Amino acid sequence: DAKTTQPTSMDCAEGRAANLPCNHSTISGNEYVYWYRQIHSQGPQYIIHGLKNNETNEMASLIITEDRKSSTLILPHATLRDTAVYYCIVRVDNFNKFYFGSGTKLNVKP
């Protein structure tokens, strides 16, 4: 039932920007895009969310295409501690029913 598609894994050099893509071609007009990450079987950690405009916070930036069919999470300066599985989620209606896909395993290498 997941409504997002992400690459299985990606590598990134420490200190470089990590750009994680997500496809959500069936997104509806009132659905938000959320990003979470999970480090080694800990509880998922909220990163950022957006509707149609680009968003930035202290952790990351979220770039959503104009047609809203895809988005990119940007970690500006990846560190080894950013190694995790990153999930892109489309929030179904106003309720807290998240569909987690398989996510992207980001490997940050020294």
Added chain:
Amino acid sequence: KAGVTQTPRYLIKTRGQQVTLSCSPISGHRSVSWYQQTPGQGLQFLFEYFSETQRNKGNFPGRFSGRQFSNSRSEMNVSTLELGDSALYLCASSWGLAGPGEQYFGPGTRLTVL
């Protein structure tokens, strides 16, 4: 402020037994959601409770149930445990109101069924 807490953190049960897991949300949050995470199926939504009422439900059998108390604390129960119920059970809390809102996850309860 304190995050989402889950107890116990680890649990070992045998087939046929039942188990109750507990989740205390962030203070002020009224919504608690439960998820099951297994290597094969990934993270799957179980159900959500808001103001003591089940508001959303995933595709799990009736052996999985939950409830929420007036202080927003929530419990989930799994009866007649099966080997396949071995998983990390996560709860998440949020304000639960309409519109966007982050869910904050607890550390999870690792359930092993022997």
